[in-house]
Amino acid sequence: MRQLIRGRTLSFHADPVEVENAFTYHEDGAIITQDGKIVAIGDYAALHEPGLPEIDHRPHLILPGFIDTHIHFPQVQVIASWGAQLLDWLNTYTFPEESRFAQQGHAPLMAEKFLDLLLQHGTTTAVAFCSVHPQSAEALFSAAEARGMAMIAGKVMMDRNAPEAVLDTPQQGYDDSKRLIEKWHGRGRQRYAITPRFAITSTPEQMRMTGQLVREHPDCHIQTHLSENRDEIAFTLSLYPQARDYLDIYETYGLLSDKLLLGHSIHLEPREIARMAETGSRAVFCPTSNLFLGSGLFDEAGLRAAGVVSGIATDVGGGTSYSMLQTLNEGYKILQLRGQKLHPFAAFHWVTRGNALALGMAERIGTLDPGSDADLVVLDSRATPAMALRMDRAETLAEELFILQILGDDRAIAQTYVAGKPMLG
Ligand code: GUN
Ligand code: ZN
Numbered sequence: 001m002r003q004l005i006r007g008r009t010l011s012f013h014a015d016p017v018e019v020e021n022a023f024t025y026h027e028d029g030a031i032i033t034q035d036g037k038i039v040a041i042g043d044y045a046a047l048h049e050p051g052l053p054e055i056d057h058r059p060h061l062i063l064p065g066f067i068d069t070h071i072h073f074p075q076v077q078v079i080a081s082w083g084a085q086l087l088d089w090l091n092t093y094t095f096p097e098e099s100r101f102a103q104q105g106h107a108p109l110m111a112e113k114f115l116d117l118l119l120q121h122g123t124t125t126a127v128a129f130c131s132v133h134p135q136s137a138e139a140l141f142s143a144a145e146a147r148g149m150a151m152i153a154g155k156v157m158m159d160r161n162a163p164e165a166v167l168d169t170p171q172q173g174y175d176d177s178k179r180l181i182e183k184w185h186g187r188g189r190q191r192y193a194i195t196p197r198f199a200i201t202s203t204p205e206q207m208r209m210t211g212q213l214v215r216e217h218p219d220c221h222i223q224t225h226l227s228e229n230r231d232e233i234a235f236t237l238s239l240y241p242q243a244r245d246y247l248d249i250y251e252t253y254g255l256l257s258d259k260l261l262l263g264h265s266i267h268l269e270p271r272e273i274a275r276m277a278e279t280g281s282r283a284v285f286c287p288t289s290n291l292f293l294g295s296g297l298f299d300e301a302g303l304r305a306a307g308v309v310s311g312i313a314t315d316v317g318g319g320t321s322y323s324m325l326q327t328l329n330e331g332y333k334i335l336q337l338r339g340q341k342l343h344p345f346a347a348f349h350w351v352t353r354g355n356a357l358a359l360g361m362a363e364r365i366g367t368l369d370p371g372s373d374a375d376l377v378v379l380d381s382r383a384t385p386a387m388a389l390r391m392d393r394a395e396t397l398a399e400e401l402f403i404l405q406i407l408g409d410d411r412a413i414a415q416t417y418v419a420g421k422p423m424l425g
Contacts, residue, residue, distance in 0.1 A: 007057035011368035016345035033374040036419030065124025065375035067355035075317030086229040099165035101131035107139035122377035154195030198225040211253035228264035277307035286315035287330035311358035325408035344401035374420035
């Protein structure tokens with residue numbers, strides 16, 4: 001199917017922090033999609049073809065669909081749980097909730113709800129932790145495949161320091177992950193992420209077998225958590241007394257590479273930052289979660305200066321919103337407390353091409369370049385009365401984007417396209 005989608009198009013081809021003219025904007029723009037891909041982008045007048053079906057989104061903005069690089073699918077009913085920091089929050093709310101994914105029918109139902117929420121918030125690709133149960137990953141991949149969404153996901157491996165109902169064993173974690181990789185990795189748009197939850201919940205033997213999986217499947221991403229919370233770090237180091245620091249545990253078992261996504265990466269030692277830069281390991285900033293769980297303030301500029309590539313993510317259910325716009329809002333405030341600035345161009349680059357680069361997937365997602373998958377978000381900058389009133393005083397594209405970044409949420413998502421198909425309404 002070939003179609004033309006009309007609106008104000010915005011796509012980044014470089015990082016606005018580093019390059020002056022990092023984006024292409026068409027005031028009366030158009031995107032032609034065919035069979036799920038973008039085949040042309042430019043001015044409407046140049047691309048208009050008699051007889052071609054047209055969808056007109058004017059005056060809205062059309063961007064590449066948002067990418068969320070760290071989210072927990074089994075925490076859709078954990079989000080907004082009161083009063084705890086990381087370790088208590090996991091024990092009190094999260095592990096009991098994740099144990100429910102053992103029940104027949106629960107994971108498929110939650111997978112549909114989860115994907116509905118992502119799309120309602122303009123997110124077209126997510127990197128998701130599932131529960132320990134392989135059927136949770138099965139359910140998420142099946143649901144994503146049915147919608148044509150590019151999902152990167154894995155069942156968590158965890159074999160200690162949690163209730164029995166959410167534990168596997170090193171062998172079971174390895175076998176279940178391997179089976180899921182063989183079934184799902186590279187099937188259509190699905191990709192597998194090898195997922196040791198974090199060092200606290202894996203024995204050295206499980207970490208060793210995780211390293212083996214990584215060596216056997218070098219094309220898979222790896223996702224875990226690093227240095228989110230001070231008590232977490234102290235407990236982790238007590239469990240691995242030989243480790244030089246937290247990152248050294250993951251390094252010892254051969255996990256460090258540009259496929260590794262390290263959620264949070266807040267309280268880092270200089271050696272850890274240097275090794276992340278040398279190995280290409282990615283930091284993932286989770287602003288709403290870091291504020292909600294009182295974890296700490298991510299050092300975006302420090303990591304950038306050291307040469308570490310960072311993604312940005314919601315981390316629902318530690319995070320408090322599915323919206324990448326709200327994530328940017330809270331990210332802006334965290335960087336303010338650090339004396340750093342998140343310019344709206346940098347912000348919108350981050351949730352599109354920046355996150356695609358962090359995943360090594362910018363050839364397929366994160367831009368509006370011809371050849372990309374036609375995953376799009378359509379943004380209404382006047383979605384609420386407060387936004388409309390503020391927009392009346394906006395004169396530049398940067399101002400408009402900042403209004404979306406600070407005031408926007410799911411109400412600003414006018415449409416979300418997955419592989420050229422409108423998914424809302
Ligand atoms: N560290 C280990 N597991 C989790 C989790 O589910 N959420 C967050 N925020 N941190 C973690
Ligand atoms: Zn997380």
